[in-house]
Amino acid sequence: MKTFAEEVVEFNRNLKYSGILPEDFQVLNPYLDNPETMIVMEKFYHKYYNDSNKRKFLIGINPSRHGAGVTGVPFTDTKRLESVCGIKMKSAYTHEVSSVFMYDVIEQYGGAEEFYKEVYINSPFPLAIVRKSKGSWINANYYDDKELFRDVKEFMIDSLRKHISLNLDTSEVFVLGKKNADFISKLNREANLFDKMTVLEHPRYIQQYKSKDKQLYIDKYILALKK
Numbered sequence: 001m002k003t004f005a006e007e008v009v010e011f012n013r014n015l016k017y018s019g020i021l022p023e024d025f026q027v028l029n030p031y032l033d034n035p036e037t038m039i040v041m042e043k044f045y046h047k048y049y050n051d052s053n054k055r056k057f058l059i060g061i062n063p064s065r066h067g068a069g070v071t072g073v074p075f076t077d078t079k080r081l082e083s084v085c086g087i088k089m090k091s092a093y094t095h096e097v098s099s100v101f102m103y104d105v106i107e108q109y110g111g112a113e114e115f116y117k118e119v120y121i122n123s124p125f126p127l128a129i130v131r132k133s134k135g136s137w138i139n140a141n142y143y144d145d146k147e148l149f150r151d152v153k154e155f156m157i158d159s160l161r162k163h164i165s166l167n168l169d170t171s172e173v174f175v176l177g178k179k180n181a182d183f184i185s186k187l188n189r190e191a192n193l194f195d196k197m198t199v200l201e202h203p204r205y206i207q208q209y210k211s212k213d214k215q216l217y218i219d220k221y222i223l224a225l226k227k
Helices: 004-013 035-048 078-083 097-109 112-118 146-164 178-191 203-209 211-226
Strands: 025-028 055-059 119-122 128-133 136-140 168-176 197-200
Touching: 004 035, 035 112, 055 112, 055 146, 078 097, 097 112, 097 203, 097 211, 112 119, 146 168, 146 178, 168 178, 178 197, 197 211, 203 211
Parallel strands: 055 119, 055 168, 168 197
Antiparallel strands: 025 128, 128 136
16 A cells, blocks of 8 residues: 555656646646656655555645745745755755745644644645746736636646545645635535635735734644644
8 A cells, every 4th residue: 555655746746737728827847847846845755744644635726936836845945845844955946935834834733744744735736827927927826817717627626636535634624715715615516525614814815914913823724723
């Protein structure tokens, strides 16, 4: 029987999006774009997920170019990958605001080992999406455009089913971001994936707009995940 780590690594190794996209959108696959991403991602999962434990599922939106779009590890920039997880990435250096908040939660939860033993983070669309804006490429969310969501919807349902098959607890799922939750609700009604959804504010929103109340949100995350 494969461990949780082996299952995730296999999922990421086979990850590709070959469906259609609206004009001006692109999907970035960090595992194809940078060979070191595959190496550090494998090290991370073998370090923290080398077991067959059932875990809670924390769902983001889709990776950013500076977080999992580089490291292959959700909500983890290269800075925290090295300073907290002890895994150095030589080919890139990134700082990502969502990663700052998530690792503050992780520290107060009991540390990376304790947190990852009980929680698995990923996204319904597990690759980075960018859109062309004024001649340059910027981060995009799968729900930014109706046509985009329509194009990627089946791929997202399939991805969520694959994540669930890793041995995730489907009695309650934790969704980051209220708008994200609206769309996950639609997918859930169609595919019947989770019994209950608990919505938490997105780390980026907290860091940008609610930083003065950051501790309240950290407490909210920990209370929700530990109950």
